[in-house]
Amino acid sequence: MVNTVLEVQNITKRFPGVIANDSISFKLNKGEIHALLGENGAGKSTLMNVIYGLYKPDEGQIFINEEAVEVQNPHDAIARGIGMVHQHFMLVPVFTVLENIVLGSETTNGPSLNLRSPRKDIQKIIDQFNLDIDLDTITEDLPVGIQQRVEIIKALYRQVDILVLDEPTAVLTPQEVDDLFKIMRSLVDQGKSIIFITHKLKEVIEIADQITVIRRGKVVGSAKPDEADQQSLATMMVGRDVDMHLHKKKAEPKEMILEVNNLVVKDANGNVEVDDVSFEIKAGEIVGIAGVQGNGQTELVNALVGMIPTESGTVKINGLPATNASPRKVTEMGSAHIPEDRLKDGRVLPFTIADNMVLNTYYLEPFAKSGIRQQEEIKEFAVDLVEKFDVRTPSAENTASSLSGGNHQKEIDAREFSRPINLLIAAQPTRGLDVGSIEYIHHRIIEKRDEGCAVMVVSTELDEIMELSDRIIVMFNGKIIDTVNADEITKEQVGLLMAGVTA
Ligand SMILES: Nc1ncnc2c1ncn2[C@@H]1O[C@H](COP(=O)(O)OP(=O)(O)OP(=O)(O)O)[C@@H](O)[C@H]1O
Ligand SMILES: [Mg+2]
Numbered sequence: 001m002v003n004t005v006l007e008v009q010n011i012t013k014r015f016p017g018v019i020a021n022d023s024i025s026f027k028l029n030k031g032e033i034h035a036l037l038g039e040n041g042a043g044k045s046t047l048m049n050v051i052y053g054l055y056k057p058d059e060g061q062i063f064i065n066e067e068a069v070e071v072q073n074p075h076d077a078i079a080r081g082i083g084m085v086h087q088h089f090m091l092v093p094v095f096t097v098l099e100n101i102v103l104g105s106e107t108t109n110g111p112s113l114n115l116r117s118p119r120k121d122i123q124k125i126i127d128q129f130n131l132d133i134d135l136d137t138i139t140e141d142l143p144v145g146i147q148q149r150v151e152i153i154k155a156l157y158r159q160v161d162i163l164v165l166d167e168p169t170a171v172l173t174p175q176e177v178d179d180l181f182k183i184m185r186s187l188v189d190q191g192k193s194i195i196f197i198t199h200k201l202k203e204v205i206e207i208a209d210q211i212t213v214i215r216r217g218k219v220v221g222s223a224k225p226d227e228a229d230q231q232s233l234a235t236m237m238v239g240r241d242v243d244m245h246l247h248k249k250k251a252e253p254k255e256m257i258l259e260v261n262n263l264v265v266k267d268a269n270g271n272v273e274v275d276d277v278s279f280e281i282k283a284g285e286i287v288g289i290a291g292v293q294g295n296g297q298t299e300l301v302n303a304l305v306g307m308i309p310t311e312s313g314t315v316k317i318n319g320l321p322a323t324n325a326s327p328r329k330v331t332e333m334g335s336a337h338i339p340e341d342r343l344k345d346g347r348v349l350p351f352t353i354a355d356n357m358v359l360n361t362y363y364l365e366p367f368a369k370s371g372i373r374q375q376e377e378i379k380e381f382a383v384d385l386v387e388k389f390d391v392r393t394p395s396a397e398n399t400a401s402s403l404s405g406g407n408h409q410k411e412i413d414a415r416e417f418s419r420p421i422n423l424l425i426a427a428q429p430t431r432g433l434d435v436g437s438i439e440y441i442h443h444r445i446i447e448k449r450d451e452g453c454a455v456m457v458v459s460t461e462l463d464e465i466m467e468l469s470d471r472i473i474v475m476f477n478g479k480i481i482d483t484v485n486a487d488e489i490t491k492e493q494v495g496l497l498m499a500g501v502t503a
Contacts (some may be wrong), residue, residue: 017394
């Protein structure tokens, strides 16, 4: 017997200028992994926030176990058995795992926290679902995949039956994704039900029992994974054919743009993160930096763009010294940087989208003249970029914080691609983007290369590295383990190098 644990009927949610959810209906069955697919800005997170009580729907009805309910707030949602792991985590970095799990439902013993009985209950949950975690570790010291597990345990500790996972795989390594999928299977095997949001169609086909697709706030279709393929899902999502393979001509490298010699970068605790790294990138070529997250790529990029200091070694951009140059100096030397963490670096969320589009050029002509801000110029520039890069927003005057997850990324990409540059350093440039937007950004990257830009792409997505790169540098343990021409190596071989295996 099919048992519907959650149903929404005709949910509509409006924001000023947008209908984020336009009469959405959908059902979640017990023991099911239900994938929710849709373009950036389609309304997925909004719908989940409605179900979780963060937003009140303007119209429509929610049923839990076939009973009509009004979910007042997240506390109420949890009490009704619905838990959510957000697109951006909400843990306290300096708390232990145990403290984070208990936070919000803690009991006290006089002035001190009572952690003894929660510890027992939580350990039971960890064992039951094979969640393998040390409760006494400080949360910020854990890899992202394990931090996410903390969020899941937090929900399970509150005895939820329905779990909403909003893009849980966007920041995970392939190994972590496998581990998460094992956990998800173990959850549904024991009667939990899961709504799973992702932009990776391969994952949907692998793990989902049922698929619902939304576009511009409306349900446009549903599918069973065994009857669907990536191409048909992509078309349903975006509403047009998406070319999932990139076509590019052979690179014609020209003059030297970036030269890195014997670079060493240490973290705040003195650990060597980048270990004697040397490489060069010429105009007209794309060099991909492959590696499992945490092998020094982040620190390499941050050192190159002036966000963290280097210990030793040299960097030259266009033949000029750029070791330990400030971010503004690096920018002024003709380079663009797409940062890995789109919410923390490179943007000011309470500012308008327009202001963020000129965040590193606002003081230059035509946006300022004799120190006076040129409002019309800024507006025109921003409106044009919003349209070209399809940043989904009713107005460039809205705050950056109102954007959906993937549209944050599109906003940064738009800004960084639209300045006269000859060096592009792009860290995870398509993280969280839908297939149509990935296609668009990849074309822009190739275009930059063909205009004579030197391009460095750092990505943990092996497919992306393989598609874009002319040369591939693989990092392992802070070192360059190998540099290869992209057309002379297979994906499997790069995968082995990423794991530290050399021939
Ligand atoms: N708090 C808000 N204020 C104003 N507009 C909002 C707000 N939250 C979402 N929106 C708008 O609602 C629409 C749907 O956004 P939502 O975050 O639900 O998209 P999404 O499908 O989750 O996209 P993504 O894949 O990029 O995460 C977007 O146009 C977005 O700009
Ligand atoms: Mg979202």
